[in-house]
Amino acid sequence: MNASFRPALPLLDNDVLKTFVAIADTGNFSTAAEAVLRTPSAVSMQIKKLEEQLRVTLFLRDARSVSLTPHGEMLLSYARRMIALSNEAVSRFIMPELSGVVRLGAADDIAERLLPGILKNFGSKFPGIMVDVTVDMSLKLRRRMEEQRLDLALVNFSNHSTTLPGEIVYQDRLVWAGARCGTAHLRDPLPISIWEEGCIWRQAAVNALERMKRPYRISYLSANTMAQRAAVLSDLAIAPFPRSYITEDMAVLGVKEGLPDLMTFDVRLLCAPSLSVPAKAVADSIRDAYAEREKAAA
CATH class of the missing domain: 1.10.10.10 (Winged helix-like DNA-binding domain superfamily/Winged helix DNA-binding domain)
Incomplete structure (x- = not known):
């Protein structure tokens, strides 16, 4: 048959x-x-x-x-x-014996946009490792690193910082973000939504407006990127955001709209002096994720 x-x-x-x-x-x-x-x-x-x-x-x-x-x-x-x-x-x-806890800090914008994908991919490869994530301002995360309360941290640095610890994993530009077809940037004084004291983006935005002598008022203040985004999308204010954070429902505002240019900045990976093997695996996963992001953007 x-x-x-x-x-x-x-x-x-x-x-x-x-x-x-x-x-x-x-x-x-x-x-x-x-x-x-x-x-x-x-x-x-x-x-x-x-x-x-x-x-x-x-x-x-x-x-x-x-x-x-x-x-x-x-x-x-x-x-x-x-x-x-x-x-x-x-x-x-592949490294079946890896287990333990890794203490990772991340700035708020990184935690919202990029960390979920990084952790999901990492967790599927190394299910035995638990990543304990702390979300805070970059300045406070640096202090936690100095106090040895974190193993790794992803933080934002201005390019002209006098002290530049860590490894650059990504570079971006700060831009003014407004709602698409919005009118917040036409108001006088200019309503802005910014972060708490100590944030490098806040300082860059305020300094640039004051150099231009553009009247402004802080209409929204929050340490949470999602709250900043809500204020922008509601057309209640504009905010300084990373260029990579701009989505289709936002518009990049600049000199044409009477706004000053803002700075470029680095995303840096800070590592404790002596990393465990699980922490090294997390660090490598972060580097790989940002390398893939650069490749996709090219």
């Missing part, structure tokens, strides 16, 4: 499945692209290839978001299980 001929089934790529899961979780191609450290066009190509491979449509797309089709919902369950099984298998061979 002859066996019927069946062509070999295609193998699913775990990297593509990770992108698929990220889109399903965020409901947005651009947000997912940031989470997996790829460009939006690369993410679109990955999903197109996956849909061609499976011969089904996985997402329903509209102008603002995407949602799963019934085929997409079916694949999502398989994708999560396949990724988890792959991570479990690899972790059995």
